[in-house]
Amino acid sequence: MELDTTAGKKPTSGLKKWLRRLLKIIAALGIAIFVFIAVVFFVNRFSSKSEQAKLLPYGQSVAVDGKYMNVSTHGQGDETIVLLPGYGTAAPALDFKPLIEQLSPFYKVVVIEPFGYGLSDLTDKERSTDNIVSEIHEVLQSLEINRYILMGHSISGLYSLDYVNKYPSEVSAFVGLDSSVPTLKEQKIGASLLKQLSLLRESGFARLLLKLGDDPYAEWPYDEQTKEQLKILIHKNIYNANQLNEAENMYANFEAAEPLTFPKALPVMFFIQVNHPVTDRWIPEHEKQIKDSVHGKIVLLEADHYLYRTHSAEIVENLRMFMEPLKQDK
Structure with a gap:
């Protein structure tokens, strides 16, 4: 009598077939993921080169420590306002456009794009407050601008606090645009997160995420050409080495500013949002x-953090009213 040996082999044969199919699926998924990553990478490289050809230069280059910082100047007023951007602003001279248009009939407006911003170069120097302030001052000295109102948005309020204490004879007033306060520190940013952000930039996934997100300028008062240039410069500068290094230094920069105060005689004006989304201490x-402060004033605005985009006329009107009696006192 012959033994039936096939009964015990069929399940094993079926399991092997199932494993082979699973491995094929895994391999196909792996190939698909690899192809997807490669496509994102090369599309980003191609798009970056293509956008460079569409980028319209503006402003002038000023040499600082062997690198070049971009500066955009507007208006012919007797008084000068130096505008400094908030953290991560892709192209300050373009982003400030609504405010510049309101300021320039009355003031000479100088927009400084720090290293890593706008059309400025990248630098190897740490993004400490001391270095940032020193570089801004060097630019103004090169342009022979020796007396000015300092106006800073967001994190530039922190740098400006150091600036007005180092160069009190040059700054005639400080104007904060929802400016940062040393006592409201930003959280420390870990090295692992910074590496992830750098990888997002280099891989091209930062561009993809921007593409999938909402257009940050869609509802703001910019013409179509300006919007296009802003988008190009967002892609150019997002998560670049200087901005990541500035983020890494941010907590230490807040701590360094905490003992500082504005000089009592310096006119200080704040334009701040009335309803801060995170803290009630704003x-x-x-x-x-x-x-x-002998001359200090706060103007509350029903606006978001980028209040200069939507309330520029109100900002300029209040600033002029604030500064007018101070001119007469001189």
């Missing part, structure tokens, strides 16, 4: 900054 902490 208004009180700004009030503390001017409690000893």
Whole structure:
């Protein structure tokens, strides 16, 4: 009598067939993922080169430490306003356009694009407050601008606090545009997160995420050409080495600024959002900054953090009213 040996082999044969199919699926998925990553990478490289040809230059290059910083100047007023951007602003001279248009009939407006911003070069120097302030001052000295109102958005309020204490004879007033306060520190950013952001940039996935997200300038008062240039410069500068290094230094920069106060005689004006989305200390902490100021004022605006985009006319009107009696006192 012969034994039937096939009964025990069929399940094993079926399992092997199932494993082979699974391995084929895994291999196909792996290839698909690899192809997808490669496509994202090469599309980003191609797009970056293509966008460079569409980029319209503006401003002038000023030499600082062997690199070049971009500066855009507008208006012919007797008084000069030096505009400094918030953290990560892709192209300050373009982003500030609504405010520049309102300021330039009355002031000479100088927009400084720090290293890593706008059309400025990248630098190897640490993005400490001391270096950033020194570079801004060197630019102004090169342009022979020796007396000015310093106006800073967001994180530039922190740098400006150091600046007005180092160069008190040059700054005639400080104007904060929802400016940062040293006592409201940013969280420390870990090295692993910075590496991830750098990888997003280099791989091209930062561009993809921007493409999938909402257009940040769609509803703002910019003409179509400006919007196009802003998008190009967002792709050019997002998560670049200088901006990541600035983020890495941010906590230390806040700590360094905490003991500082505005000089009592310096006119200080804050334009701040009335309803901060994160903290209820936003208004009180700004009030503390001017409690000893001889000339200090806060203007509350129903706006978001980028209040200069939507309330530029109101900002300029209030600034002129604030500064007019101070001119007469001189």
